[in-house]
Amino acid sequence: MSKPSLKQTLNDLDTKKISIRELNQDYLKKIKKKVNLNIFIHFSEENILKQIDNLEKDNSTKKLKGIPIAIKDLFCTKSMPTTAASKILENFNPTYESFVTQKLLDEGSIFVGKTNLDEFAMGSATNTSFFGNTINPLSKENEPLAPGGSSGGSAAAVAADLCLGATGTDTGGSIRQPASFCGVVGIKPTYGLCSRWGIAAFASSLDQAGIFSHNVEDASILLQSIAGFDQRDSTSAKVDIPNYFENLDDDLNGKTVGIPKEYSIDGTPMEISQIWEDAIKVLEKKGVKIKNISLPHTKYALPTYYIIAPAEASSNLARYDGVKYGFRSDEINSLDEMYENTRAQGFGREVKRRILIGTYVLSAGYYDAYYLKAQKVRKLIADDFNIAFKECDFIVTPTAPSAAFPLNEKQNDPIKMYLNDVFTVPASLAGLPGISIPFGKDKNNLPLGIQILGKHFDEQQVFNAAVSLERSYE
Amino acid sequence: MNNLIKGEKHDWEMVIGLEIHAQVKSNSKLFSSSSTKFGSSPNSQVSLVDAAMPGMLPVINKYCVEQAVKTGVGLNAKINNYSVFDRKNYFYADLPQGYQISQYKYPIVGEGKVTIDFKDGTSKDIRIVRLHLEQDAGKSLHDQNPSKTYVDLNRSGVALMEIVSEPDIRTPDEAGMYISKIRSILMYLDTCDGNMQEGSLRADVNISVRKPGDEYGTRCEIKNLNSIKFIKQAINYEAKRQIEILESGGSIEQNTMLFNTSTGKTRPMRNKEEAHDYRYFPDPDLLPLEISDEEIKSIKSSIPQLPDELKNKFIETYKLSNYDASVLTAEKQISDYFNEAINSDNTLKNSAKIVVNWITSELFSLLNKNNLELNNSPVSPKNLGQLVKLISSNEISGKIAKDVMEDMFTSGKSAREIVDEKGLKQVTDQREIEKVIEEVIEDNPKMVQDYLGGKNKLLGFFVGQAMKKTKGKANPKMLNDILINKLNKKN
Numbered sequence: 001m002s003k004p005s006l007k008q009t010l011n012d013l014d015t016k017k018i019s020i021r022e023l024n025q026d027y028l029k030k031i032k033k034k035v036n037l038n039i040f041i042h043f044s045e046e047n048i049l050k051q052i053d054n055l056e057k058d059n060s061t062k063k064l065k066g067i068p069i070a071i072k073d074l075f076c077t078k079s080m081p082t083t084a085a086s087k088i089l090e091n092f093n094p095t096y097e098s099f100v101t102q103k104l105l106d107e108g109s110i111f112v113g114k115t116n117l118d119e120f121a122m123g124s125a126t127n128t129s130f131f132g133n134t135i136n137p138l139s140k141e142n143e144p145l146a147p148g149g150s151s152g153g154s155a156a157a158v159a160a161d162l163c164l165g166a167t168g169t170d171t172g173g174s175i176r177q178p179a180s181f182c183g184v185v186g187i188k189p190t191y192g193l194c195s196r197w198g199i200a201a202f203a204s205s206l207d208q209a210g211i212f213s214h215n216v217e218d219a220s221i222l223l224q225s226i227a228g229f230d231q232r233d234s235t236s237a238k239v240d241i242p243n244y245f246e247n248l249d250d251d252l253n254g255k256t257v258g259i260p261k262e263y264s265i266d267g268t269p270m271e272i273s274q275i276w277e278d279a280i281k282v283l284e285k286k287g288v289k290i291k292n293i294s295l296p297h298t299k300y301a302l303p304t305y306y307i308i309a310p311a312e313a314s315s316n317l318a319r320y321d322g323v324k325y326g327f328r329s330d331e332i333n334s335l336d337e338m339y340e341n342t343r344a345q346g347f348g349r350e351v352k353r354r355i356l357i358g359t360y361v362l363s364a365g366y367y368d369a370y371y372l373k374a375q376k377v378r379k380l381i382a383d384d385f386n387i388a389f390k391e392c393d394f395i396v397t398p399t400a401p402s403a404a405f406p407l408n409e410k411q412n413d414p415i416k417m418y419l420n421d422v423f424t425v426p427a428s429l430a431g432l433p434g435i436s437i438p439f440g441k442d443k444n445n446l447p448l449g450i451q452i453l454g455k456h457f458d459e460q461q462v463f464n465a466a467v468s469l470e471r472s473y474e
Numbered sequence: 475m476n477n478l479i480k481g482e483k484h485d486w487e488m489v490i491g492l493e494i495h496a497q498v499k500s501n502s503k504l505f506s507s508s509s510t511k512f513g514s515s516p517n518s519q520v521s522l523v524d525a526a527m528p529g530m531l532p533v534i535n536k537y538c539v540e541q542a543v544k545t546g547v548g549l550n551a552k553i554n555n556y557s558v559f560d561r562k563n564y565f566y567a568d569l570p571q572g573y574q575i576s577q578y579k580y581p582i583v584g585e586g587k588v589t590i591d592f593k594d595g596t597s598k599d600i601r602i603v604r605l606h607l608e609q610d611a612g613k614s615l616h617d618q619n620p621s622k623t624y625v626d627l628n629r630s631g632v633a634l635m636e637i638v639s640e641p642d643i644r645t646p647d648e649a650g651m652y653i654s655k656i657r658s659i660l661m662y663l664d665t666c667d668g669n670m671q672e673g674s675l676r677a678d679v680n681i682s683v684r685k686p687g688d689e690y691g692t693r694c695e696i697k698n699l700n701s702i703k704f705i706k707q708a709i710n711y712e713a714k715r716q717i718e719i720l721e722s723g724g725s726i727e728q729n730t731m732l733f734n735t736s737t738g739k740t741r742p743m744r745n746k747e748e749a750h751d752y753r754y755f756p757d758p759d760l761l762p763l764e765i766s767d768e769e770i771k772s773i774k775s776s777i778p779q780l781p782d783e784l785k786n787k788f789i790e791t792y793k794l795s796n797y798d799a800s801v802l803t804a805e806k807q808i809s810d811y812f813n814e815a816i817n818s819d820n821t822l823k824n825s826a827k828i829v830v831n832w833i834t835s836e837l838f839s840l841l842n843k844n845n846l847e848l849n850n851s852p853v854s855p856k857n858l859g860q861l862v863k864l865i866s867s868n869e870i871s872g873k874i875a876k877d878v879m880e881d882m883f884t885s886g887k888s889a890r891e892i893v894d895e896k897g898l899k900q901v902t903d904q905r906e907i908e909k910v911i912e913e914v915i916e917d918n919p920k921m922v923q924d925y926l927g928g929k930n931k932l933l934g935f936f937v938g939q940a941m942k943k944t945k946g947k948a949n950p951k952m953l954n955d956i957l958i959n960k961l962n963k964k965n
Contacts, residue, residue: 076527076528089528094529096527196529198530199529201528201529201759203758204758204759232533233531233533234531234533235758235759311755315561315572318563318565318571319528321567321572323570323625324526335567335623339565362563364753367753367755
């Protein structure tokens with residue numbers, strides 16, 4: 001069986017090798033077979049059949065016509081409920097369609113369902129969801145592995161071939177880390193490339209939509225579809241979106257790759273260091289100049305992130321108060337009690353933890369020491385990259401410090417869990433584009449990921465380097 | 475001027491600062507395109523953004539920004555090229571986002587000043603600390619159901635300008651004059667409709683008392699006052715309350731107070747310990763607001779003449795007193811009325827003071843009595859001008875003019891029509907007046923003797939008799955002169 005490919009499928013649909021109905025019924029079957037992995041929070045066969053019916057009646061040509069896509073359940077969708085994997089939004093049915101999902105609908109894609117995630121995208125294992133863990137499709141029997149997170153459902157959906165692409169969001173690594181864990185491609189574009197309109201907010205200054213796919217070509221096609229300026233998002237960028245796919249060029253001869261020394265961290269497994277070296281060697285062979293660079297403030301990235309993201313989250317999640325929509329506790333004797341009980345019962349542990357951290361760092365007397373300081377460090381981290389990118393065209397690092405870990409391993413140790421983001425968070429703080437591609441395996445034959453970072457809005461360079469590495473690895 | 479109030483033991487001085495919340499005149503809200511129309515049915519003007527639905531984002535309404543800049547110019551204030559929207563975090567049922575978008579560290583408008591004018595011709599500057607833009611909250615309705623509170627989000631997200639003064643105000647009257655002046659400026663600029671009853675303009679009052687010359691005392695803040703009358707009442711009550719506490723040896727607790735409009739008393743809402751920690755931080759959904767000098771310049775050039783400029787123009791052109799000119803310019807409708815009246819005839823320029831008097835005393839009191847606004851005056855500016863012309867050209871006397879004015883007010887007719895119809899034209903014929911006076915002297919020989927014997931008061935009697943005979947139409951000055959002349963000849 002050939003590897004699944006969105007690009008190939010588009011050709012097959014075009015040449016009538018397969019019909020939209022046949023294609024999606026195949027996927028329907030596969031999805032039903034994998035229910036045990038708990039990949040979807042919402043899935044409705046009826047809804048999929050309706051979409052097929054509608055597309056069959058539609059004679060217009062559309063770029064993604066009939067392509068099955070999974071949607072992270074953080075994107076508001078009109079045709080399906082949106083929960084953010086939280087009890088507080090259980091049974092919430094938006095009356096509006098997010099910018100990103102609307103774009104995919106306009107291109108004619110079929111939404112196969114809403115994928116599981118860490119509650120409000122807070123987590124690195126898709127184990128804080130109110131709807132239960134998602135299991136990594138690469139797990140062996142009786143040894144369930146985490147798919148990574150927060151977009152673990154979307155990564156797993158692609159890995160299990162339950163769709164030809166999926167949307168994710170990445171705040172500190174929530175696309176790249178699960179992509180690495182599940183052995184798929186995941187790209188987080190530059191902050192501002194895709195509108196945040198209609199995505200339930202976690203940390204507004206970091207949240208960015210992106211794509212999971214089976215390969216780099218597919219990612220380049222899908223990213224182009226969801227990118228673009230949106231006047232309803234003040235942080236959305238007014239930039240021209242190139243045709244990433246048409247412009248893909250795996251010839252990297254003469255380019256310079258930056259290798260940041262700060263990403264060699266004590267305790268990183270040998271296998272991780274090994275694939276990093278392998279990737280560098282491959283690039284060298286392709287005529288890429290290797291440049292050792294320094295990003296001196298890297299070690300402050302994680303603490304900075306875990307101040308800024310919870311601070312914004314504590315405010316962003318204040319709207320879930322039981323007044324207007326979503327869950328409201330039954331035990332109410334006063335306004336204060338309504339807030340307390342609704343939020344105590346409606347949010348899970350990790351969300352509460354981050355709201356508390358965020359509230360604390362913004363409090364009078366602590367603001368300067370935490371939040372303000374973190375903002376200053378964030379600037380230094382961004383400056384590090386700006387300086388480094390004067391000397392190189394892209395940067396290559398590992399995506400995550402480990403392969404997929406057993407499902408419940410880090411459940412009770414938030415700090416260990418937060419360390420998962422160590423390689424992904426700096427680029428998030430700097431708003432830079434980053435992709436994770438599968439590159440090598442560990443001793444248990446689990447996939448490992450390589451991360452490629454680019455300059456602001458230089459997704460093309462990121463794709464080019466990624467496709468080049470991908471082709472050499474295959 | 476003595477601004478002190480007497481306590482049992484000392485004289486005390488009030489120290490007052492105002493935070494005025496003025497609703498920006500704009501068809502749509504600060505961060506959404508929902509309508510801002512007043513009085514619509516509950517929750518009929520609520521967008522997804524106003525209701526804080528998941529994933530909804532604010533987008534700044536440029537028109538509201540322009541309105542704020544205009545207002546800043548009107549307050550003689552510095553316009554900041556760079557300002558930032560912050561989130562003010564607190565929970566309340568009518569605050570859907572769980573935070574209010576406001577401006578904290580970097581407001582759009584910085585320091586400015588406004589001038590208030592006193593009756594005695596003096597004036598005083600009240601310094602402005604800042605003006606910033608912020609969202610209004612919704613409204614909690616507690617009176618619709620015995621056990622439930624309903625929320626109306628129509629107002630949620632409406633743009634407000636918060637204008638903060640320095641504590642330069644020393645009396646309730648000054649506070650009233652200050653807010654009237656701000657209101658007037660906003661209305662001239664058309665940046666706020668100034669409607670206090672509908673809540674378009676409300677104020678929080680910060681007040682403390684001190685012995686003259688002392689440092690500022692501990693202040694209390696009285697929240698959300700929506701009329702000048704209540705502001706003055708609340709200040710008076712609160713100052714007395716604080717003085718009583720201090721004179722009996724107590725100290726003032728820094729409290730946020732509410733004013734009960736039916737009892738006229740203030741009561742504490744929360745103390746300093748209970749004060750919210752709003753956890754302000756820059757709203758990551760919004761970019762900093764940058765306004766170029768060119769934009770500021772272009773907004774400045776669109777600004778109409780403001781009350782103070784107009785006041786100076788009136789003083790210069792019409793030789794009016796500072797106070798008269800400030801009364802005329804207190805509201806745009808008054809200065810517009812005056813302008814139209816005085817320009818209705820080019821001879822009126824020299825009778826400006828009379829025009830002012832007829833507007834601010836006779837016309838205002840008639841309007842007041844009939845509960846009418848100047849905009850709806852039955853007496854048009856042109857007709858008032860004509861009346862003044864009849865007076866200044868001696869065609870009718872001031873006394874008759876008052877009757878004519880009342881007639882104009884009820885009938886809507888012009889002064890000329892009424893004077894002609896009723897034959898009220900003043901008698902200025904010397905012979906006619908002499909004739910009447912001779913009759914009066916002949917009819918009252920005894921009185922004449924008494925007058926000549928030294929009872930000067932009787933002059934009024936003769937004037938009255940003569941006026942009666944002319945039905946009040948005799949020119950008073952002529953009548954007076956001729957009468958004295960004739961009486962003295964009898965001597």
